[in-house]
Amino acid sequence: MRGTVQQVGATMQPVAFRVPSQQGAGLFAVVCAFTLAVVVPALAFAAEAEHHAAHHGVPWAKLGFQIINLSIFAFILRRGAWPALRNWVAERRAAVAAALAEAERAKREAEALRAEWQRRVEQMGVELEAMLKQARAGIAVERDQILAAARRAAEAIRRDAERTAENEIRSAQETLRAEVAAQALAIAERLAAQRLTAADQQRFVSEFVRQLEQP
Amino acid sequence: MSGAIARRYAKAIIAVAQEQDALEQTGDELRVLRALGADPQIAQALGNPMLTAPARRQLALAIADRLTLRPIMRNFLGVLADNRRLDQLVGIADQYQKIVDGMLGRVRATLTSAAPLSPEQLDAIVTALGRQTGRTVLVEQQADPQLLGGVVVDVEGKVYDGSLRTQLEALATSIAGGRALL
Numbered sequence: 001m002r003g004t005v006q007q008v009g010a011t012m013q014p015v016a017f018r019v020p021s022q023q024g025a026g027l028f029a030v031v032c033a034f035t036l037a038v039v040v041p042a043l044a045f046a047a048e049a050e051h052h053a054a055h056h057g058v059p060w061a062k063l064g065f066q067i068i069n070l071s072i073f074a075f076i077l078r079r080g081a082w083p084a085l086r087n088w089v090a091e092r093r094a095a096v097a098a099a100l101a102e103a104e105r106a107k108r109e110a111e112a113l114r115a116e117w118q119r120r121v122e123q124m125g126v127e128l129e130a131m132l133k134q135a136r137a138g139i140a141v142e143r144d145q146i147l148a149a150a151r152r153a154a155e156a157i158r159r160d161a162e163r164t165a166e167n168e169i170r171s172a173q174e175t176l177r178a179e180v181a182a183q184a185l186a187i188a189e190r191l192a193a194q195r196l197t198a199a200d201q202q203r204f205v206s207e208f209v210r211q212l213e214q215p
Numbered sequence: 216m217s218g219a220i221a222r223r224y225a226k227a228i229i230a231v232a233q234e235q236d237a238l239e240q241t242g243d244e245l246r247v248l249r250a251l252g253a254d255p256q257i258a259q260a261l262g263n264p265m266l267t268a269p270a271r272r273q274l275a276l277a278i279a280d281r282l283t284l285r286p287i288m289r290n291f292l293g294v295l296a297d298n299r300r301l302d303q304l305v306g307i308a309d310q311y312q313k314i315v316d317g318m319l320g321r322v323r324a325t326l327t328s329a330a331p332l333s334p335e336q337l338d339a340i341v342t343a344l345g346r347q348t349g350r351t352v353l354v355e356q357q358a359d360p361q362l363l364g365g366v367v368v369d370v371e372g373k374v375y376d377g378s379l380r381t382q383l384e385a386l387a388t389s390i391a392g393g394r395a396l397l
Contacts, residue, residue: 174391181390188383192363196379201329204365205336208377212343 221306225314228291228307235287238315244288249308251278252301262302271296322350324370329362329378344368344375 275296364379
């Protein structure tokens with residue numbers, strides 16, 4: 001009876017020593033608990049059987065068969081489920097670690113961003129003042145340009161008006177001169193036809209001859 | 216082209232007239248023929264291409280008889296008819312006058328006045344024009360009341376304007392240009 005228990009513990013001991021991490025140790029504990037859960041009833045059953053055997057004899061064959069079953073089960077568990085379970089745990093651990101690192105990086109970026117925005121908010125007052133100053137200067141320049149353009153336009157309009165007035169005055173003067181000239185010519189022709197004498201004609205001829213004889 | 220033809224015939228008749236010492240008389244007859252040829256209807260008849268040679272000669276001789284031209288001019292008209300040059304009479308007369316005037320040192324002028332001039336006035340003007348041109352001036356007088364007063368003389372295209380109308384128009388132009396008023 002005691003030798004059987006030691007045999008089971010000797011079977012599981014190398015497995016426990018191979019688990020390198022804390023999670024592997026936990027898994028090993030689970031396996032051990034499971035084994036105990038199976039072995040303890042078996043031992044109880046064996047004790048009961050021994051007790052019963054005291055009266056009726058020990059069923060060694062049955063007990064040996066169960067021990068063999070248990071050993072096969074432990075072997076299969078050790079070769080099949082244990083590596084997969086160990087890998088899953090390792091991957092899970094790595095994922096959690098990566099998530100924690102990402103969260104840490106995001107936290108640092110958020111803190112840097114918050115600091116940047118804090119700095120900007122603090123500088124916003126200065127920038128706003130500069131913008132207002134620049135805007136006031138721009139408005140003043142634009143106002144001066146508009147006023148200068150308006151003055152130029154007004155000056156051009158004034159010159160055009162003066163030029164138009166001068167042209168109209170000149171045109172009126174020319175029209176008046178033409179009318180005066182036409183009337184003077186008509187009057188002179190009428191008077192000449194009425195009053196021109198032979199003496200006048202003689203004077204014209206004499207003047208014509210005098211001009212011909214001039215060199 | 217027609218000017219050259221007329222000049223050639225003019226030189227021919229001048230040569231004949233010089234031989235007979237009848238430049239002036241020939242010129243007078245040519246002026247009569249010129250007046251005849253300037254008439255549109257007569258000019259059309261003289262230049263009619265449908266006329267036969269005998270008909271053209273008969274027409275030329277009829278004209279000569281009607282105008283009682285001298286034989287030299289009668290023959291000249293006959294030559295023109297034979298050569299189909301009767302339509303060149305005006306040009307020939309002008310060229311004759313121009314060439315003869317040049318030969319004799321004369322220049323012809325047209326004198327226009329508002330009223331007829333007295334002989335003294337005309338003589339004074341002709342004398343002055345003679346001194347101006349250096350040639351003998353033959354004046355043809357015209358009357359134009361539109362001149363108002365004074366005279367206008369055209370000497371071979373060169374105009375001497377002493378009319379009152381021109382002076383008044385110059386004065387009116389001066390007034391309109393603002394140089395004499397305002």
